[in-house]
Amino acid sequence: MSGIADVARLAGVSKATASRALSGRGYVSETTRNLVAHAASEIGYVVSSNASSLVTGQTKNVGVVVPYLNRWFFAEMLEGIETALIEAGYDLTLYRLTDDVEQRRKVFEYFLVRKRVDAVIAVSVALSESEVTRLKSLGKPLVGVGGHAEGMTTLSIDDVAAAKLATEHLISLGHRRLVHLGGHPEEEMDFPVHERRLAGFRDALEEAGIPPTGTFQPSSFTIDGGYRAALRMLTDPRTRPTAVFAASDEIAIGLIVAARQLGIRVPQDLSVVGIDGHDLADMFGLTTLEQHPKRQGRLAVDLVMEELAAGPGAARNRSVTVPVDFAPRSSTTAPQGARP
Amino acid sequence: MSGIADVARLAGVSKATASRALSGRGYVSETTRNLVAHAASEIGYVVSSNASSLVTGQTKNVGVVVPYLNRWFFAEMLEGIETALIEAGYDLTLYRLTDDVEQRRKVFEYFLVRKRVDAVIAVSVALSESEVTRLKSLGKPLVGVGGHAEGMTTLSIDDVAAAKLATEHLISLGHRRLVHLGGHPEEEMDFPVHERRLAGFRDALEEAGIPPTGTFQPSSFTIDGGYRAALRMLTDPRTRPTAVFAASDEIAIGLIVAARQLGIRVPQDLSVVGIDGHDLADMFGLTTLEQHPKRQGRLAVDLVMEELAAGPGAARNRSVTVPVDFAPRSSTTAPQGARP
DNA sequence: GCCTGTTGTGGAACCGGTTCCACTACTGAC
DNA sequence: GTCAGTAGTGGAACCGGTTCCACAACAGGC
Numbered sequence: 001m002s003g004i005a006d007v008a009r010l011a012g013v014s015k016a017t018a019s020r021a022l023s024g025r026g027y028v029s030e031t032t033r034n035l036v037a038h039a040a041s042e043i044g045y046v047v048s049s050n051a052s053s054l055v056t057g058q059t060k061n062v063g064v065v066v067p068y069l070n071r072w073f074f075a076e077m078l079e080g081i082e083t084a085l086i087e088a089g090y091d092l093t094l095y096r097l098t099d100d101v102e103q104r105r106k107v108f109e110y111f112l113v114r115k116r117v118d119a120v121i122a123v124s125v126a127l128s129e130s131e132v133t134r135l136k137s138l139g140k141p142l143v144g145v146g147g148h149a150e151g152m153t154t155l156s157i158d159d160v161a162a163a164k165l166a167t168e169h170l171i172s173l174g175h176r177r178l179v180h181l182g183g184h185p186e187e188e189m190d191f192p193v194h195e196r197r198l199a200g201f202r203d204a205l206e207e208a209g210i211p212p213t214g215t216f217q218p219s220s221f222t223i224d225g226g227y228r229a230a231l232r233m234l235t236d237p238r239t240r241p242t243a244v245f246a247a248s249d250e251i252a253i254g255l256i257v258a259a260r261q262l263g264i265r266v267p268q269d270l271s272v273v274g275i276d277g278h279d280l281a282d283m284f285g286l287t288t289l290e291q292h293p294k295r296q297g298r299l300a301v302d303l304v305m306e307e308l309a310a311g312p313g314a315a316r317n318r319s320v321t322v323p324v325d326f327a328p329r330s331s332t333t334a335p336q337g338a339r340p
Numbered sequence: 341m342s343g344i345a346d347v348a349r350l351a352g353v354s355k356a357t358a359s360r361a362l363s364g365r366g367y368v369s370e371t372t373r374n375l376v377a378h379a380a381s382e383i384g385y386v387v388s389s390n391a392s393s394l395v396t397g398q399t400k401n402v403g404v405v406v407p408y409l410n411r412w413f414f415a416e417m418l419e420g421i422e423t424a425l426i427e428a429g430y431d432l433t434l435y436r437l438t439d440d441v442e443q444r445r446k447v448f449e450y451f452l453v454r455k456r457v458d459a460v461i462a463v464s465v466a467l468s469e470s471e472v473t474r475l476k477s478l479g480k481p482l483v484g485v486g487g488h489a490e491g492m493t494t495l496s497i498d499d500v501a502a503a504k505l506a507t508e509h510l511i512s513l514g515h516r517r518l519v520h521l522g523g524h525p526e527e528e529m530d531f532p533v534h535e536r537r538l539a540g541f542r543d544a545l546e547e548a549g550i551p552p553t554g555t556f557q558p559s560s561f562t563i564d565g566g567y568r569a570a571l572r573m574l575t576d577p578r579t580r581p582t583a584v585f586a587a588s589d590e591i592a593i594g595l596i597v598a599a600r601q602l603g604i605r606v607p608q609d610l611s612v613v614g615i616d617g618h619d620l621a622d623m624f625g626l627t628t629l630e631q632h633p634k635r636q637g638r639l640a641v642d643l644v645m646e647e648l649a650a651g652p653g654a655a656r657n658r659s660v661t662v663p664v665d666f667a668p669r670s671s672t673t674a675p676q677g678a679r680p
Numbered sequence: 681g682c683c684t685g686t687t688g689t690g691g692a693a694c695c696g697g698t699t700c701c702a703c704t705a706c707t708g709a710c
Numbered sequence: 711g712t713c714a715g716t717a718g719t720g721g722a723a724c725c726g727g728t729t730c731c732a733c734a735a736c737a738g739g740c
Contacts, residue, residue, distance in 0.1 A: 284597075359727065394726080396728070
């Protein structure tokens with residue numbers, strides 16, 4: 001395995017000059033630069049990022065913490081982050097954070113802190129206060145996506161407003177019997193998105209003067225979860241709503257599949273609106289609010305790069321809100337009998 | 341940021357002893373070990389993995405190359421790999437390999453080679469010969485999952501046999517008008533899985549004496565792809581098959597959704613079998629062959645660890661085949677009219 | 681009592697780069 | 711002609727650990 005000393009020897013210059021020539025820093029004559037570059041490619045030289053990181057203190061590596069990999073939102077987000085990081089010349093080290101306390105502690109204490117990452121992007125993970133301070137104490141940028149944790153830069157949609165908007169869409173169509181199919185506030189890693197979307201839903205109900213009792217049904221944030229929750233909810237025709245606001249498109253899709261299976265027509269018998277902008281929304285004709293997670297991922301990387309460039313002195317508690325796009329499709333319409 | 345020298349000073353020992361005490365290598369008395377451990381936790385010391393890697397030559401980091409993140413198979417696989425690597429004390433650096441030649445070259449030349457990873461796991465990426473040799477020339481273990489590339493250790497199911505098995509299941513039920521909905525052999529990053537599953541399908545047809553003409557329909561490897569391909573295929577009732585072997589569960593699910601939408605009953609009017617063992621297979625009653633990608637991911641890590649333990653001298657061209665499990669559900673039955 | 685082997689510790693070299701500093705050569709301004 | 715400033719280069723220190731080697735102390739075998 002050849003090192004920079006070999007390159008220097010072959011080019012007939014010192015290690016210092018070889019280093020400058022290859023990294024582009026400092027004064028090097030055009031001739032020498034070419035000489036060194038040629039020598040390097042001759043022996044297939046590549047820098048040891050370890051040695052380089054050791055002295056510069058930069059690892060050119062960003063840690064990304066994610067709770068799930070097999071859900072649309074997270075996969076898209078990760079893809080956006082990965083693409084942007086590669087473009088910026090950074091590596092991506094992936095950690096999946098479960099709710100296993102021991103594994104979680106291990107990831108934090110053992111991995112993230114080991115001076116191996118320049119920054120951390122946490123996707124939809126509710127970090128504990130001690131976890132945040134631990135990370136911040138290293139002086140490394142910490143950007144959260146999808147959660148408004150205190151004391152760190154965050155990037156997300158306005159969940160309350162989005163939920164309210166979706167609900168208002170249903171109400172404006174004439175619906176009065178609404179249900180929100182969403183994550184249980186105290187389950188699923190106590191992630192605050194659940195309660196925010198519920199809050200936005202309740203806000204809209206309240207403003208329309210609709211009583212909130214019996215309007216919430218818990219569901220796991222997956223297609224299968226939405227399907228099972230829908231089967232439970234739709235079997236009794238007397239309590240069946242005319243419209244459902246699903247907390248995610250995956251829930252909404254599961255609901256639509258269940259409804260079709262039960263012979264309930266969407267949208268004639270049941271209007272459905274979701275949040276996400278899932279790839280499959282079009283296929284199911286799902287009206288939704290697109291939140292472009294891929295784009296959010298790129299944006300999160302931008303924020304990281306800004307903080308990295310600003311150096312350790314800068315203020316780091318921005319809170320960026322990204323807009324959602326309303327994408328009306330065929331899954332929502334006025335309730336039966338409300339039309340003349 | 342405190343270093344091992346600070347720990348040594350605080351504990352009143354030399355750097356060498358502090359290093360031995362913390363790493364557990366070499367002779368250290370019980371007393372000294374405790375002393376050092378205490379000093380380290382006192383000042384919140386964590387090793388610099390850069391410095392450590394620099395001298396040991398080990399990065400405790402594995403590069404994982406994946407073509408997609410938002411497809412079930414890859415997400416599951418990645419999850420299995422991630423879990424196993426964390427357990428083994430390794431980091432996971434993620435690279436998504438698109439078919440953009442430039443980005444691909446960049447990932448290989450610039451990232452993977454930079455002495456930053458101890459090994460590489462390539463998931464379903466058809467590596468070019470030069471890419472394989474480039475990687476192998478570094479003396480690092482290279483394990484491929486889902487593809488039988490030459491000159492490297494690979495892990496996968498027997499695609500030909502699995503496809504044949506699925507098709508035979510349909511034939512044994514009495515079906516004679518079969519279609520294979522699968523990836524186009526010359527598309528989608530020319531991944532060899534496509535042609536293998538097609539080959540297995542054709543083998544089964546041939547053994548049953550069924551002519552193969554008009555039995556293949558190309559489809560993208562997604563739910564949406566299966567849906568669109570199904571709409572094309574199912575609209576003409578005269579050419580409509582009585583059974584479909586889909587190359588993946590996602591294709592199969594898209595097909596089932598399309599069929600339901602067109603009023604074609606599954607399985608009465610159309611039997612469907614897939615390959616994968618997708619989370620949603622149960623929800624759609626899909627008969628399939630489970631290939632447990634999560635388990636495959638763990639296995640791939642095991643192989644990497646074995647090669648890492650064996651050292652650079654060992655032979656590295658094993659080819660491990662993992663079994664599939666037949667999971668019969670309600671999407672397959674005998675064709676209408678074939679029963680008495 | 682001597683020799684060998686094991687345990688325990690410290691000094692110093694080393695991993696492979698980057699960067700500070702010293703030094704030379706040359707240019708242009710006064 | 712002198713002086714300041716810039717371009718270009720090399721020597722050596724340094725990043726933060728690990729490990730080789732030397733050395734001391736002490737055990738047990740003969």
